[in-house]
Amino acid sequence: MKLSVVILNYNVRYFLELCLKSVEDAVANIDAEIIVIDNNSSDDSCSMVKQLFPFVKLIENRENSGFSKGNNIAVAEAKGEYLCILNPDTVVAEDTFTKLLNFSKSKTNLGIVGCQLIDGRGRFLPESKRNIPTPKVSLKKVLGKTNDYYANDIGIGSIRKVDILVGAFMWLKKEVYTAVSGFDESYFMYGEDIELSYKVLKAGYHNYYFGETTVIHFKGESTLKDATYAKRFYGAMQIFYKKHFKQNILFNIVVWFGIKLAQFLNKMPQKVEIASKRTIVYTNGIEESLEVQLPKPVHFKTTIQNKAEHHSMVIYDFNILKISDIICDMKAMSKQENIVFRFLPKSSKFILGSDSATNRGEVLHF
Incomplete structure (x- = not known):
């Protein structure tokens, strides 16, 4: 089998339906399987999958085991040469997987490939291509200086090597995923995509940003930017720093300050209401x-x-x-x-x- 599309779902039943319909079209001419692993959703996600997509392999967790563990469980069941780790609140184009298969054949030491992501209003998402988030880079991001955090030197529509990719869409060979032991289960949610990207780089593979295909990512569903998000995200960053960067008192103060500032800035996210005429x-x-x-x-x-x-x-x-x-x-x-x-x-x-x-x-x- 050529491709396994792995979708971790948690309480986004309607976005999941749209996602699966887009994936179904995108794999029409590929020897592929679709795996949905559900992290104990309280909505009718699982019954919807069984009714509308009986060909999908559905794994029903009895608890919310988090992003990393959930994906690892699903990948262990995957039979494809390639994996696409995909958020349920995404929509892929009909030729997305075909383009990536053709691109992958031309590369040696291929690590993770990401693509151009846009949000639900058509705007490019800069996290599609990122640099390694050192403590200094991350603190600057908290303060609103994002040039070093995002790989802005890479054109949106270009194809280039890049350090860090986003977990909403990750394309890689299963053998690479297995070689680096998959997602690190120390991370419950957020930061695991940074960790996996970094582990793949350290193992000698090359990560790529592939800007010649675009995927919609409805960010508000899986990554709601509130105080809880800030706490989890910067808590995940603490795990990443402890694993990969030498620490000292100043380092710990900087990380603590970044977490507190991010929680404060995200404490009361403003509701966006657009009146259509x-x-x-x-x-x-x-x-x-x-x-x-x-x-x-x-x-x-x-x-x-x-x-x-x-x-x-x-x-x-x-x-x-x-x-x-x-x-x-x-x-x-x-x-x-x-x-x-x-x-x-x-x-x-x-x-x-x-x-x-x-x-x-x-x-x-x-």
Whole structure:
């Protein structure tokens, strides 16, 4: 088998459905398997997978074992030569895996490959490519100076070696994952992607940023930026520093200060509310029960226009549109003022989207 797509899920049932439908299309011409490992979700994620995706291998944990342990359990069951570690709140393009397979064949000592990630409003996510977060670099990031933290010298659409990649999308050979013992289970959530990237580098492999394919990552679902996130993230950074950097009193003070400052700055995340004054729906037709819930007026189109008026809600019907075309349209409009995007998955009775990393996404049923 060529590829195992591993998705760790926790209480994001509707985003998981959209993700799985995109992955299903992306592996259509690849000898691949899809593995979902659920960390004891309280929603109906597991029953949804069983009903809609009977071909998916579902592993149901009886406890929330965390990101690292959950993925390690799933990878132990994987049969693919390559792995794609994928968040459930992502959408992959139809040709994402094909492009990465072709790229991987051309490289020796291949470590982890990451791709271009955008958020639910089409904006590039700088964590797609990062440098090693030394204590100095991390403290500067807390203070708002991110040039050394993110690999900004690498062009968004380019292909280059990079140090650190993000756990929302990681592509690598299973033999490499196994050689470095996978994710470090000292990390419950956050920081494990930095640790794995660093371990792979130290083992002599080359990590790459592959900017020629783009994946949507609805950040507010799995990485809500609140005080709890700050505490967990900088707690994970403490683990990383203790493992890899020489410590002294000054070092410990800097790390402690960074954690406290980050918790304070993230204590009360602001809710993002964008009032839409009109709706553009790319579809052949929608049900009246959905139309009555949308901002008026509602305009129907079948061909993507790459433009919209300010304060518009744009809805993409996956029943008639290619994901790659949707992603291109989102990126083209990402700099316009107050444009939000919603997605209608194939054969589904809901639309969803996420406008901010500080808020949960919106799911609208009809």
